[in-house]
Amino acid sequence: MSIFKRLTATFSSRVDQMVSQIENHDAVVEVAIKESRQATAKAKVRLARVQRDGELLKNKISQLRSDEILWTNRAREMAHKDEEKALECVRRRKLCQQQLGQYEQALKKHEGLEQRLAQDIHAAERKLAEMNQQRNLMRTRQSAAEALNSISGVDESVALDVAEAFERWEIKVTESELEVGTVDSMDMLEREFLKTEDKHALQAELQELLAEEKEVGHD
Template sequence: MNPFKRIFVSVKAQLNEVAGDFENHEAVADAAIQELERLAATTRVRLGRLDRELKALDERHAALRKDAALWAERAVRVAAEETRALECVRRLEAVEREAGQLAVSLRETQALRQKIRAELDRQTTKLEEAKRRRTLLSSRQFHLEYAQLSDPLGGAEAVDAVFDRWEIRLGAVEPDLAEGTGYDDLAAEFERTEQAESLRRRLAGLVAANPSQSNTETGE
């Protein structure tokens, strides 16, 4: 493998490894954020269900209080009729027992709602923090990748070094080539003589082919 290819393959492999690590971290962070979102959504649904349950309990408790007041009023109104009055009192006590039990359920449900509300607040805060950190780290990753693409792990210097070595090698060989192809004075002298003889032969041929013209020009 030539040095250029080795350098680029090595740099690419290192960049791919770093990019793979970044992608793994980013994928894990995204999965964690999605899980937090799922938990927060589930908690929000539970809180909504508890709110509806609390509303129903509160409405039922208010209705029982009204019923208790009504049966108490009726018992007093028919006090002279013992049988009817005692029945009103019996119903009054039944309503009061139910109202008491409902009040306990109401308090327990309210306490549970507060706990779930606090949990939802914690999850929401954690989710916002996770998203903020993901954005921050993603930005840092982008700048780091950009810096590595500008000069990937010293790759630019490595490439320059290869070209420098190539240029040095050529510079060392070129003087030898110049000496081997130097100007030969003796050969040039023979070439000039041979060229002159060739020209004379051509001239003699021209004169022989046109003797009358040659004599006329000579007479002039």
């Protein structure tokens, strides 16, 4: 192998490796399915044409059999009237027989070809259905795998940010709770003072009432 061929082979190998690494498997399969579908459609058109040709052969054979019977009857009819015409009828009868043999042989080969083509189309359709089913299955598996990957593949920094956000949130809530607690403490202290002041006021008022009672008693 020449240096140029070796370099070409090496380059081609590397390109194939690169393509295999970056290829879109779904797209590759889709192209294969499309080509298979087109090939199957062409084969069906070809089969339809073969079947039409087969019908033409059958019609021709049927016509030749009718012609053979016709020339046979004519030869018998002319045998006692006109020998030359009778001989011509026999000659044409033999010609019909020869053509009949050729067409029957052609029809036999044609039917074999039609049968093989129909079997190939059936196999192609079955393979195409399998490819479609396998593609749909792989798409489902890929979607599931991507969904799981998106869930389990969360970036650590993102997870850390979320954790810090929860921590800051908890601190804020705790501060709010402490503020509420302080206000409650202040309210309790104020209530205590108010209670004491109210008690003193009531005691003073009571003393006034007692003093008034004493004054009334002295009078």
